[in-house]
Amino acid sequence: MLAIGIDIGGTKIVGGIVDEQGNMIRSVERATEAEKGKAYLLENLERLTEELLAETSADAIGIGSAGRIDVHEGTVYYATPNLPDWTGVRLKQHMVDRFGIPTAVDNDVNAAGIGEMWLGAGKRYSSVVCLTLGTGVAAAVFVNREIVRGHHWSAGEIGHMILYPKGKRCNCGQWGCMEQYCSGTALFKTYNEICGKHAVSSGKQFFALLQSGDGIARQVLDAFTDDLAIAMVSLCNIYDPEVFIIGGGLIETQSYWWDAMLEKIGRYANEAVRRPVVLPARFKNQAGLLGAAKLAFDELTKQ
Ligand SMILES: [Zn+2]
Known part of the structure; x- marks a missing residue:
């Protein structure tokens, strides 16, 4: 099985296709340009996902986003003005509607922590x-x-x-x-x-x-x-x-x-x-992406 992991940071969005052992099959990145607003950011996220899905299919999507995230609903509970209008965004539903793939969302720092716990310094x-x-x-x-x-x-x-x-x-x-x-x-x-x-x-x-x-x-x-x-x-x-x-x-x-x-x-x-x-930490920049992919695999086991 393969999952897409996406890490939405303040300056860039990085995404990758990851297998169940945590091997990165492919990765892409785009500038976040959050100042352009919510609609632009969602579109940006869709384009990055399309790019990843162009050559390989994936079973689930995991996203780590800045802000406080309601992980049950997959919504942004609260985001600072660094991501304008991001509060209230129904991220999970948006991606499920667009791609028809099970999606999980969590906070970006939590996702990075999950990445370290899965494959990094926190493994044991x-x-x-x-x-x-x-x-x-x-x-x-x-x-x-x-x-x-x-x-x-x-x-x-x-x-x-x-x-x-x-x-x-x-x-x-x-x-x-x-x-x-x-x-x-x-x-x-x-x-x-x-x-x-x-x-x-x-x-x-x-x-x-x-x-x-x-x-x-x-x-x-x-x-x-x-x-x-x-x-x-x-x-x-x-x-x-x-x-x-x-x-x-x-x-x-x-x-x-x-x-x-x-x-x-x-x-x-x-x-x-x-x-x-x-x-x-073991990972410098990839922990968030890997943790997001782990969230996606975990979402599949819940389904
Ligand atoms: Zn403070």
């Missing part, structure tokens, strides 16, 4: 917190290999766990969210705040400064590993995971912060919190 574990550190901070939490979804499809929004009650304003409306301290964006923004000027505009530039021995960059990274370790200790107390899997753009720079993070978890955790295993 049952209780796992997958953390994605990139432009923002996102997560998927698994207990006994089941994803924790929450009553409003909003569980695992770890990036919006408050670390500093009177801290920095977050784009979610709260103050002091973890995302404002532990993301790639946070690193260069904090650096600029301390310098009092717009010195760097990307994580890449920030790490170049760190590499060159810049004292302020060192200070910012120290605060980052502190905050990350503190957040992970809290997550240990809440979920008691067997393992953390860390992915996202920041994992490319893990040599700068990994050891400090581990050392600080040990320093801040009480004795009852056993030191968790922390692993880097």
